[in-house]
Amino acid sequence: MTTTLGPGSNRDQAAASSSMPWEERASGTDPLWRSRHNPIIPRDLLPRSNSIFNSAVVPFEGGFAGVFRVDDRSRTMNLHAGRSADGISWQIDHEPIVFLPSDDRVADLHASFEHAYDPRVTWLEDRFYVTWCSGYHGPTVGVAWTRDFQSFTQLDNAFLPFNRNGVLFPRRIGDRYAMLSRPSDNGHTPFGSIFYSESPDLIHWGRHRRVMAPEPWGWASTKVGAGPVPIETSEGWLLIYHGVLTSCNGFVYSMGAALLDLDEPWKVIARGRDYLLSPQVSYEQVGDVPNVVFPCAALVDRDADRLAIYYGAADTVTCLAYGHLSEVLDSLRQRR
Numbered sequence: 001m002t003t004t005l006g007p008g009s010n011r012d013q014a015a016a017s018s019s020m021p022w023e024e025r026a027s028g029t030d031p032l033w034r035s036r037h038n039p040i041i042p043r044d045l046l047p048r049s050n051s052i053f054n055s056a057v058v059p060f061e062g063g064f065a066g067v068f069r070v071d072d073r074s075r076t077m078n079l080h081a082g083r084s085a086d087g088i089s090w091q092i093d094h095e096p097i098v099f100l101p102s103d104d105r106v107a108d109l110h111a112s113f114e115h116a117y118d119p120r121v122t123w124l125e126d127r128f129y130v131t132w133c134s135g136y137h138g139p140t141v142g143v144a145w146t147r148d149f150q151s152f153t154q155l156d157n158a159f160l161p162f163n164r165n166g167v168l169f170p171r172r173i174g175d176r177y178a179m180l181s182r183p184s185d186n187g188h189t190p191f192g193s194i195f196y197s198e199s200p201d202l203i204h205w206g207r208h209r210r211v212m213a214p215e216p217w218g219w220a221s222t223k224v225g226a227g228p229v230p231i232e233t234s235e236g237w238l239l240i241y242h243g244v245l246t247s248c249n250g251f252v253y254s255m256g257a258a259l260l261d262l263d264e265p266w267k268v269i270a271r272g273r274d275y276l277l278s279p280q281v282s283y284e285q286v287g288d289v290p291n292v293v294f295p296c297a298a299l300v301d302r303d304a305d306r307l308a309i310y311y312g313a314a315d316t317v318t319c320l321a322y323g324h325l326s327e328v329l330d331s332l333r334q335r336r
């Protein structure tokens with residue numbers, strides 16, 4: 001296995017030290033295995049939380065910080081900031097993030113808050129960017145930045161409604177910022193492909209290209225959406241994504257992997273045939289929405305060949321899965 005990670009574009013998505021959460025594989029040969037601490041965040045961690053799931057974590061100041069999807073007991077969907085020393089035990093702010101508008105036009109948009117959910121956090125150049133599903137006459141992709149996880153400045157929405165699963169690349173591609181997203185409908189969206197868009201300024205987005213569509217009959221036959229920030233390797237961008245199939249009892253959300261071209265990431269180099277993780281244990285199968293694993297963040301230890309993936313389970317709790325990066329990349333070779 002000769003794949004090496006790229007030149008550090010994921011510097012801060014990577015845990016530089018051994019403090020990154022890690023547990024050895026207990027048995028079997030599956031490329032991912034679950035933490036024995038799952039669910040690491042219970043639904044009722046906060047006094048008013050109904051559920052805490054689909055959340056994003058990054059290394060920060062010797063520990064970890066995150067942006068968490070918290071649905072409260074009025075069932076409003078919102079984002080909260082949190083901190084952790086070890087990436088497993090979390091202190092999450094009781095109140096939602098208050099985004100400060102970057103200018104008057106964003107203030108207008110900001111005033112029409114509907115909901116905020118499914119965050120991703122990307123270290124890009126000199127700060128952390130948060131992207132999320134932001135309600136503005138339906139779901140679309142919100143963008144904000146922070147340096148301290150206390151003050152957050154909101155930019156304009158990236159796309160027209162309806163859109164979800166906006167995930168920034170951790171460096172420019174050529175001279176443009178780049179984002180994946182999944183155009184959708186206003187409801188639970190029984191379709192959807194991952195698209196690539198680029199921007200000179202993180203405000204104006206264009207040159208949209210389709211990256212990946214659902215695949216007939218399998219675990220990702222209904223829709224696909226980008227998960228954690230893509231991980232740069234010498235072979236390409238490793239994309240962990242969610243794929244959905246429609247069963248006679250509704251949607252089933254699993255996670256899988258693909259490899260995208262380094263310079264033209266709308267070109268898929270490889271796509272895993274099998275899912276990496278599907279809902280198979282009780283906390284993934286039973287909850288507010290059954291049969292959901294939904295990845296939103298990954299930590300990478302390049303030297304130790306370790307990957308830790310944060311995912312929401314059953315739209316109720318937050319969980320961790322581990323793997324060796326080299327084995328996940330190997331799993332993509334089934335298809336080459």
Ligand code: BMA
Pocket residue numbers: 054117118188253289292294312315
């Ligand atoms: C999607 C999003 C996710 C959720 C999933 C399963 O459309 O709303 O937040 O985890 O559905 O309900």
